[in-house]
Amino acid sequence: NAGVMQNPRHLVRRRGQEARLRCSPVKGHSHVYWYRQLPEEGLKFMVYLQKENIIDESGMPKERFSAEFPKEGPSILRIQQVVRGDSAAYFCASSGKTVNEQFFGPGTRLTVL
Amino acid sequence: GDSVTQMEGPVTLSEEAFLTINCTYTATGYPSLFWYVQYPGEGLQLLLKATKADDKGSNKGFEATYRKETTSFHLEKGSVQVSDSAVYFCALWNSGYSTLTFGKGTMLLVSP
Numbered sequence: 496n497a498g499v500m501q502n503p504r505h506l507v508r509r510r511g512q513e514a515r516l517r518c519s520p521v522k523g524h525s526h527v528y529w530y531r532q533l534p535e536e537g538l539k540f541m542v543y544l545q546k547e548n549i550i551d552e553s554g555m556p557k558e559r560f561s562a563e564f565p566k567e568g569p570s571i572l573r574i575q576q577v578v579r580g581d582s583a584a585y586f587c588a589s590s591g592k593t594v595n596e597q598f599f600g601p602g603t604r605l606t607v608l
Numbered sequence: 609g610d611s612v613t614q615m616e617g618p619v620t621l622s623e624e625a626f627l628t629i630n631c632t633y634t635a636t637g638y639p640s641l642f643w644y645v646q647y648p649g650e651g652l653q654l655l656l657k658a659t660k661a662d663d664k665g666s667n668k669g670f671e672a673t674y675r676k677e678t679t680s681f682h683l684e685k686g687s688v689q690v691s692d693s694a695v696y697f698c699a700l701w702n703s704g705y706s707t708l709t710f711g712k713g714t715m716l717l718v719s720p
Contacts, residue, residue, distance in 0.1 A: 537612075539710075548707040588708075601649070
């Protein structure tokens with residue numbers, strides 16, 4: 496009875512490299528959300544996806560960031576050409592039809608050197 | 609836009625003390641309100657929720673009442689334990705949006 500899985504748990508990248516964060520939702524959930532938690536801040540919404548579709552990306556930076564949730568496989572949050580300001584914890588959540596009941600993964604802590 | 613304001617931490621208490629963590633919100637319409645808890649190194653877990661005015665959410669000895677007149681959803685527990693040490697997040701969900709809006713979180717430290 497696995498919950499939301501995220502990997503890797505910790506990721507270290509140098510400036511200019513790419514970061515790929517993976518999220519496997521709760522089995523049967525078709526809604527995935529990505530949030531970012533900066534130091535001393537709460538979680539900020541980035542993007543909401545359903546299978547193969549981006550529903551709302553209003554919280555995602557327009558450049559360097561992209562997300563997908565393919566028909567098969569995990570959701571991917573991709574950050575190109577990372578900068579130090581991208582260092583944060585990135586949380587994935589999933590839900591079923593009750594979209595306000597979101598189940599969170601353990602997060603990926605990205606450190607950009 | 610919607611926003612959530614929580615009291616700043618850390619809140620430091622002795623075991624068996626009474627806990628209150630204040631949370632107020634600004635939102636249009638009639639949002640649902642939530643408290644999440646984050647233990648060190650883990651993701652957020654839903655602690656309790658309330659979906660309409662005057663509802664009381666409760667779980668594991670924690671409770672919070674949705675007060676529309678004061679736009680508040682304060683978290684309370686009568687007797688805290690060391691194992692309650694964590695960060696607590698207040699959040700709201702508004703049906704006009706597809707996302708949860710979180711406060712900054714309040715760290716609770718309980719000593720024996």
